[in-house]
Amino acid sequence: MNFAIALLAGPQDPAARSALEFARAVLASGHRISRLFFYRDAVQLASQLRVTPQDELDITAEWQQFIQTNQLDAVVCIAAALRRGVLNEAEAQRWNRPVANTDAPWELSGLGQWIDALQTADRAVTFGT
Numbered sequence: 289m290n291f292a293i294a295l296l297a298g299p300q301d302p303a304a305r306s307a308l309e310f311a312r313a314v315l316a317s318g319h320r321i322s323r324l325f326f327y328r329d330a331v332q333l334a335s336q337l338r339v340t341p342q343d344e345l346d347i348t349a350e351w352q353q354f355i356q357t358n359q360l361d362a363v364v365c366i367a368a369a370l371r372r373g374v375l376n377e378a379e380a381q382r383w384n385r386p387v388a389n390t391d392a393p394w395e396l397s398g399l400g401q402w403i404d405a406l407q408t409a410d411r412a413v414t415f416g417t
Contacts, residue, residue: 292413294324294402294415297417298332304330304351308347321358323362325363325401329372332372334394335389
């Protein structure tokens with residue numbers, strides 16, 4: 289079975305952890321994830337500038353490691369990212385900002401990537417509101 293997973297909740301929301309655990313379980317069960325789509329506050333997970341206190345689990349690092357280890361397609365909604373100051377090198381230059389704060393494994397792209405994932409997936413699951 290092929291899953292498309294969307295996360296809308298930010299790093300502080302329990303839905304971010306639930307989505308990660310669900311994605312891990314999908315792969316552990318022998319299924320595939322065609323695309324992970326990060327939208328609304330979930331785009332903050334792609335920021336390299338987010339710092340997690342030492343006494344908390346670093347959900348941002350966990351997502352990044354999970355995506356890299358499993359070589360998953362992780363798309364960050366570009367419109368939501370720009371509104372929240374999450375920029376890759378190209379967007380930082382485009383908007384004349386001094387620094388980018390995201391890079392691989394995250395890909396900034398449009399909502400059309402989510403629509404494309406829905407066309408090819410057997411199941412779509414969304415976390416957060």
